[in-house]
Amino acid sequence: MADTISLQVIRYRPESETEPTTQEYTVPFRKEWVVLDALNYIKDQIDGTLSFRWSCRMGICGSCGMMVNGEPKLTCATFLADYAPNPVRVEPLTNFPIVRDLVIEMSDFMRKLPRVKPWIVRDQEKPLSEGEYRQTPEELDEYKQYSMCINCLLCYAACPVYGLDPHFMGPAAIALAQRYNLDTRDEGSKERMEELSQHEGIWGCTFVGECTAVCPKHVDPAGAIQRYKLSAAMDWFKSFLMPWGKK
Amino acid sequence: MNETPIYTEYHPRWYRRRVSTYWWLERSSYLLFILRELSSAFIAWFVVFTLLGIRAVKLGPDSYQAYLNWAASPFLIIVNLVTLFFVVLHAATWFNLAPKAMVVHWRGRKVPGEWIAYANYGAWAVASLVIALILLI
Amino acid sequence: MAKRTIEPLLWTLFSAGGVIAALFIPIQLLLFGVVFPLGLAEAPSRERMLGLIGHPLTRLYLFVMCTMALLHAAHRFRFTLYDGLQIKHLNELINLFCYGGAIVLSIWTLVLLWHIP
Incomplete structure (x- = not known):
C-alpha cells in the first residue's frame, strides 16, 4: 500500500483571486487518518495559509463539514482509507457562499x-x-x-x-x-x-x-x-x- | 440569501456558486429523484390514453376496434412500455416513502416503517389482482 | 397572521392522487398498453367494456381515478419544472399550464363519463 495520498483541495483567496482554484497536496497515508487529519497535516507541515473550520474531531461540534469527492461529509469521520489510493477531492460545502478556501458563509x-x-x-x-x-x-x-x-x-x-x-x-x-x-x-x-x-x-x-x-x-x-x-x-x-x- | 450581504474587510468578496442547470445529473440519487418526478408526465399520458379508450367505447364498435389497433401499433407499444416503467417507478418509490410521512401508532407504540410499506405493497397486489380479474374474465 | 396559502390543499390532492395512481394505474396500463396490444390476452369486447363503464360504480371509480391522478401529476410536474429547469420565475405560466391542464382534462373526463349510455 502506498505511504502517501494526494489531496485536491479547493483554494479561494478573495484578496488575490476572483474564483476558486484547486491545489494538490501530498500527505502521508495512514489507515487511521481521517480527511481532517490530512488537512491539519497540510496546515501544520506544508501550507499554513489553508483555511478550514474544525473543533472537536469527534462528530459532535458540527463544524468540519466539507464536500469529500462530491459528497457532504464530516471530515472528522471520513477515513482516507476509504478513498485510497485515489486522490481525495476536498471542497467547501455546496449551496453556501465561500468566505475563504474551505470556509463557508452560514x-x-x-x-x-x-x-x-x-x-x-x-x-x-x-x-x-x-x-x-x-x-x-x-x-x-x-x-x-x-x-x-x-x-x-x-x-x-x-x-x-x-x-x-x-x-x-x-x-x-x-x-x-x-x-x-x-x-x-x-x-x-x-x-x-x-x-x-x-x-x-x-x-x-x-x-x-x-x-x-x-x-x-x-x-x-x-x-x-x-x-x-x-x-x-x-x-x-x-x-x-x-x-x-x-x- | 435573503439580504444583501454586508462585506467587511475580512471577507471582501464571497464567492457564490451557481447551481448547474443539469444538477440532477451530478449524483445518481438526484437522477433517480428527477426520474421519479418525471413519472408525473407519464401518469398524465396514461389518463389521456384511458380517456381516449372510454371515448372509443362510447362511439361504437368500429371506434373501439380502431383504438385497439392504434394501441397495438409499435410506436404506441413502445410509448406504453416506457410509461409502464415510470408508473411502476412511481408506485415503488411512493410506497417506500409513505412511512416517512405517515407515522402510525398502535397501542401506544410506533408501528415500524417497513410494516407500513408492506401494507402498501399488499394493497397494491390486491388492487391489481381485482382489476386484472375484472378485465380478464 | 400567516398568509393564507392553498399549498396544503394542493399537497393533499397530490398525495391522495399519488396513492390512487400507484395502486391502480400500473395494472391497467399493463393490460391495455402491453398485454392486450401484444395479444398475450384478449381485450374485452366492446359490449363488455360498455357494460363495465356503464356501471355507476365504475364511472365513479374512473372519475375519481382520472381527476386525482391528473391533480397529482399537475402538482408534481409543476415542481419538476421549477427544479429541473430552474424556471421558477415563470411561476404563473407554469401553474396555469399544470393545474389548468388538469382541470380541463378533468372536465373532459366528467363529460365523457356523463354521456356513456
Whole structure:
C-alpha cells in the first residue's frame, strides 16, 4: 500500500483571486487518518495559509463539514482509507457562499434557525414549586431522533431545493421545529406553523431525500418535513371547515 | 440569501456558486429523484390514453376496434412500455416513502416503517389482482 | 397572521392522487398498453367494456381515478419544472399550464363519463 495520498483541495483567496482554484497536496497515508487529519497535516507541515473550520474531531461540534469527492461529509469521520489510493477531492460545502478556501458563509442558516423557535415555548411557565416537567421514555422517543442535530449543514449542502431557492427554510431548521413540536412540554407548534406553512417553509420541499441520506446523526429531516406537511394539511382543513374553531 | 450581504474587510468578496442547470445529473440519487418526478408526465399520458379508450367505447364498435389497433401499433407499444416503467417507478418509490410521512401508532407504540410499506405493497397486489380479474374474465 | 396559502390543499390532492395512481394505474396500463396490444390476452369486447363503464360504480371509480391522478401529476410536474429547469420565475405560466391542464382534462373526463349510455 502506498505511504502517501494526494489531496485536491479547493483554494479561494478573495484578496488575490476572483474564483476558486484547486491545489494538490501530498500527505502521508495512514489507515487511521481521517480527511481532517490530512488537512491539519497540510496546515501544520506544508501550507499554513489553508483555511478550514474544525473543533472537536469527534462528530459532535458540527463544524468540519466539507464536500469529500462530491459528497457532504464530516471530515472528522471520513477515513482516507476509504478513498485510497485515489486522490481525495476536498471542497467547501455546496449551496453556501465561500468566505475563504474551505470556509463557508452560514449566516443565512443562522438567521433562519431562530425563526422556527427551536426551544420550548410555554403559554405559561409552571411555577418552580410545582416541580419539573415530566416525560415518559415513550414521549422522549417521539422527538429524540430529531434532537440529535448538530447543525453541521450537510443537509443544506445535499438539498437541491435549497441550492435553487435560498429562501427555502431548509432541512435542519424544519427538523428542529418538529423536534420541539413533538415534545410534550412544548406549546409553540402554532407559532412555528405560521413560519413554516409558507411556501418557503415546508411546501418548497420536493422530498429528494438526500438530507436524510447524508445526515451523520441519522436525524431524518426529510421524514420530519413530510410529517410536518401532513399535520399542516390537517390543520388547514380544520381551519377551513371550522373557521369558528379556536385560533 | 435573503439580504444583501454586508462585506467587511475580512471577507471582501464571497464567492457564490451557481447551481448547474443539469444538477440532477451530478449524483445518481438526484437522477433517480428527477426520474421519479418525471413519472408525473407519464401518469398524465396514461389518463389521456384511458380517456381516449372510454371515448372509443362510447362511439361504437368500429371506434373501439380502431383504438385497439392504434394501441397495438409499435410506436404506441413502445410509448406504453416506457410509461409502464415510470408508473411502476412511481408506485415503488411512493410506497417506500409513505412511512416517512405517515407515522402510525398502535397501542401506544410506533408501528415500524417497513410494516407500513408492506401494507402498501399488499394493497397494491390486491388492487391489481381485482382489476386484472375484472378485465380478464 | 400567516398568509393564507392553498399549498396544503394542493399537497393533499397530490398525495391522495399519488396513492390512487400507484395502486391502480400500473395494472391497467399493463393490460391495455402491453398485454392486450401484444395479444398475450384478449381485450374485452366492446359490449363488455360498455357494460363495465356503464356501471355507476365504475364511472365513479374512473372519475375519481382520472381527476386525482391528473391533480397529482399537475402538482408534481409543476415542481419538476421549477427544479429541473430552474424556471421558477415563470411561476404563473407554469401553474396555469399544470393545474389548468388538469382541470380541463378533468372536465373532459366528467363529460365523457356523463354521456356513456
